[in-house]
Amino acid sequence: MEHEMTQVEARSALDAIERGRRRVIDEIDMPRWYWWGLALGWIALGYITDLDHPWVTSAATLAFGAIHASVAPRVIDGRHRTDQLSVRRDMAGRHLPRLVIGALLALALVTIAGALAANADGAGHPVTIASVLVAVMIVLGGPQLVAAYRRRAAA
Amino acid sequence: MSEARFDELIHPSTRLSIVSLLAAADWVEFAFVRDQLGLSDSALSKQLSTLEEAGYVAIERQLSERRRRVRARLTPVGRTAFEGHVAALREILEGSVPSLP
Numbered sequence: 062m063e064h065e066m067t068q069v070e071a072r073s074a075l076d077a078i079e080r081g082r083r084r085v086i087d088e089i090d091m092p093r094w095y096w097w098g099l100a101l102g103w104i105a106l107g108y109i110t111d112l113d114h115p116w117v118t119s120a121a122t123l124a125f126g127a128i129h130a131s132v133a134p135r136v137i138d139g140r141h142r143t144d145q146l147s148v149r150r151d152m153a154g155r156h157l158p159r160l161v162i163g164a165l166l167a168l169a170l171v172t173i174a175g176a177l178a179a180n181a182d183g184a185g186h187p188v189t190i191a192s193v194l195v196a197v198m199i200v201l202g203g204p205q206l207v208a209a210y211r212r213r214a215a216a
Numbered sequence: 217m218s219e220a221r222f223d224e225l226i227h228p229s230t231r232l233s234i235v236s237l238l239a240a241a242d243w244v245e246f247a248f249v250r251d252q253l254g255l256s257d258s259a260l261s262k263q264l265s266t267l268e269e270a271g272y273v274a275i276e277r278q279l280s281e282r283r284r285r286v287r288a289r290l291t292p293v294g295r296t297a298f299e300g301h302v303a304a305l306r307e308i309l310e311g312s313v314p315s316l317p
Contacts, residue, residue: 081239
């Protein structure tokens with residue numbers, strides 16, 4: 062009986078440990094302001110591109126990249142959604158930054174394809190139109206992407 | 217892989233829950249642990265003090281934006297003890313699996 066109790070306690074204790082791990086994994090996320098900032102920057106870049114001044118577009122693209130490169134390392138690993146805790150790297154995994162950057166590269170291609178399609182259709186501001194669509198995808202899909210990653214980390 | 221070692225200090229349910237949270241994080245705010253586990257300030261302080269005295273937990277007190285922030289983190293000694301405790305619990309469970317004929 063005593064042995065049986067110990068096994069039951071062991072299972073219960075391991076369950077409590079797992080709950081603790083999941084509570085911390087639930088905190089893996091990126092701040093909302095990151096997605097909104099990215100989306101607004103995307104639209105701004107699209108609008109500037111439509112102005113058709115190559116030098117301005119190049120400078121804006123470089124500025125956008127520089128700002129993103131300075132901000133992203135602090136949030137893109139998903140370990141610091143709030144200032145309440147820092148998730149351990151081995152809990153958060155190493156793939157979230159790659160996943161986000163990969164998604165952004167894919168969205169850049171979607172923007173180009175969308176702009177070409179809008180231009181072929183005779184739209185007045187094709188890149189802006191494509192950028193707005195992609196910005197909506199960023200705001201709605203970004204948190205979903207991280208949530209899917211979080212579920213995988215918890216499994 | 218840590219050596220299996222049942223740890224009497226960690227095992228009580230409240231302390232085990234606290235250490236489980238800390239083990240998955242680099243550091244955790246006092247308020248986060250309190251809210252997640254539904255503890256009072258005094259109950260959590262008492263448990264953290266016990267863990268700190270054992271060298272399992274380090275407490276950092278900071279004054280930021282006129283707010284006092286208290287962070288707790290598991291020390292290397294605490295992490296080794298926790299991993300050993302988890303290994304011991306798993307061994308107990310494995311012992312419960314009946315051998316196949």
